[in-house]
Amino acid sequence: MLHFTTDHLKTFERFYRANLINGISGFKPAALIGTKSGDGVSNLAIFSSVVHLGADPALIGFIQRPVGVSGDTYRNILETGYYTINHVEESTVDRAHYTSARFDAGVSEFEACGFTEEYLGDFFAPFVRESPIRIGLQFAEEFHIRRNDTRLIIGEIRHLTLPEESLLPDGNVDLNRAGVVSVSGLAYYHKPARIGEFPYARVAEAPKF
Amino acid sequence: MLHFTTDHLKTFERFYRANLINGISGFKPAALIGTKSGDGVSNLAIFSSVVHLGADPALIGFIQRPVGVSGDTYRNILETGYYTINHVEESTVDRAHYTSARFDAGVSEFEACGFTEEYLGDFFAPFVRESPIRIGLQFAEEFHIRRNDTRLIIGEIRHLTLPEESLLPDGNVDLNRAGVVSVSGLAYYHKPARIGEFPYARVAEAPKF
Numbered sequence: 008m009l010h011f012t013t014d015h016l017k018t019f020e021r022f023y024r025a026n027l028i029n030g031i032s033g034f035k036p037a038a039l040i041g042t043k044s045g046d047g048v049s050n051l052a053i054f055s056s057v058v059h060l061g062a063d064p065a066l067i068g069f070i071q072r073p074v075g076v077s078g079d080t081y082r083n084i085l086e087t088g089y090y091t092i093n094h095v096e097e098s099t100v101d102r103a104h105y106t107s108a109r110f111d112a113g114v115s116e117f118e119a120c121g122f123t124e125e126y127l128g129d130f131f132a133p134f135v136r137e138s139p140i141r142i143g144l145q146f147a148e149e150f151h152i153r154r155n156d157t158r159l160i161i162g163e164i165r166h167l168t169l170p171e172e173s174l175l176p177d178g179n180v181d182l183n184r185a186g187v188v189s190v191s192g193l194a195y196y197h198k199p200a201r202i203g204e205f206p207y208a209r210v211a212e213a214p215k216f
Numbered sequence: 217m218l219h220f221t222t223d224h225l226k227t228f229e230r231f232y233r234a235n236l237i238n239g240i241s242g243f244k245p246a247a248l249i250g251t252k253s254g255d256g257v258s259n260l261a262i263f264s265s266v267v268h269l270g271a272d273p274a275l276i277g278f279i280q281r282p283v284g285v286s287g288d289t290y291r292n293i294l295e296t297g298y299y300t301i302n303h304v305e306e307s308t309v310d311r312a313h314y315t316s317a318r319f320d321a322g323v324s325e326f327e328a329c330g331f332t333e334e335y336l337g338d339f340f341a342p343f344v345r346e347s348p349i350r351i352g353l354q355f356a357e358e359f360h361i362r363r364n365d366t367r368l369i370i371g372e373i374r375h376l377t378l379p380e381e382s383l384l385p386d387g388n389v390d391l392n393r394a395g396v397v398s399v400s401g402l403a404y405y406h407k408p409a410r411i412g413e414f415p416y417a418r419v420a421e422a423p424k425f
Binding site for chain 2: 008009010011012013016019020021022023024025026027028029030031032033034035036037038055056057058059060061062063064065066067068070072094097100101102104105106107108109110111119120121127140142147148150152154155157159161163164165166167168169170171174175177178179180182183187188189191192193194195196197198199200201202203204205206207208209210212213214216
């Protein structure tokens with residue numbers, strides 16, 4: 008077993024440390040966030056920091072890295088108020104990964120990476136046609152984490168599309184049936200296989216361990 | 217394809233909606249958060265909301281649900297300043313799941329669910345011996361999301377342990393080799409298998425899609 012302390016972490020080379028710390032947060036959702044600027048340039052970027060915030064109201068969060076030259080997602084959300092979260096389907100992991108490249112201004116990652124923009128009704132932000140589970144959100148609130156200049160971006164769900172066969176009778180979602188993938192670190196994509204299913208945990212029904 | 221709007225979601229029965237909205241955030245990390253109260257009662261609770269915040273300083277966040285009778289994790293973190301994040305190993309998913317049951321006050325989930333407390337040096341919070349990847353954190357900051365009374369809890373990494381064979385030469389972590397699992401919704405545990413690995417994305421090296 009390896010054991011590192013804060014002092015060890017500080018001595019690590021920058022990219023080594025980034026790989027390590029990104030890796031130890033575990034298996035994460037792989038989501039493409041779709042936006043469009045006020046002057047009509049669409050944008051698509053992969054994020055691994057989507058997090059459930061609550062079901063009523065239905066809120067989803069994600070972490071925005073420090074906004075520099077590559078902060079189009081954040082700027083579009085603040086400018087227009089709308090964005091989409093589109094889960095990555097297993098046959099598109101390569102294309103999804105390359106949305107993180109810094110394409111020139113005015114180039115849409117939809118076109119550069121081979122994804123298709125799709126619009127639902129009059130919802131402003133573009134959905135990804137190739138994504139099985141898609142969420143349209145209205146920006147609600149942001150929290151600026153000053154200590155490392157990241158932001159928690161919170162949106163309320165306005166639209167949700169998913170394959171009929173992935174929605175189970177109790178409201179649970181079969182992500183495997185939908186072909187959704189998981190990401191770890193900054194480089195690895197995974198197809199999860201179910202190994203366990205458990206009911207709502209009650210003390211009286213808990214096995215003896 | 218099913219298409220729901222905010223109005224549809226509002227009409228859904230409470231547990232159905234909770235399953236659905238928890239499900240659509242995707243495959244999530246499965247982590248046991250270990251704490252100890254000031255008077256020495258240890259606590260262990262499963263969370264699926266761990267999120268990477270940054271590598272320098274090394275920060276990790278998680279979302280704390282509204283604090284009610286079951287808010288021991290939150291209260292212990294605020295009281296003592298320390299906690300651990302322990303990734304769930306595949307042979308322990310059943311025990312890990314049942315840490316979410318509401319055991320009586322004074323009962324430690326470590327004992328009730330068959331996990332072993334382990335202490336590293338003088339670090340106050342208990343680690344899970346059965347976990348392959350473990351992080352000891354010092355509480356740094358919280359953001360209260362008033363619209364649904366949840367909280368983003370931020371900690372700085374003080375300790376990190378992981379299996380030697382899971383740490384790759386470039387700092388990446390092989391979570392599969394460590395036996396770490398993923399969770400979806402509130403009920404399903406998964407073993408991910410790697411399907412893709414890609415370098416840092418540069419426009420000049422991007423394939424034509």
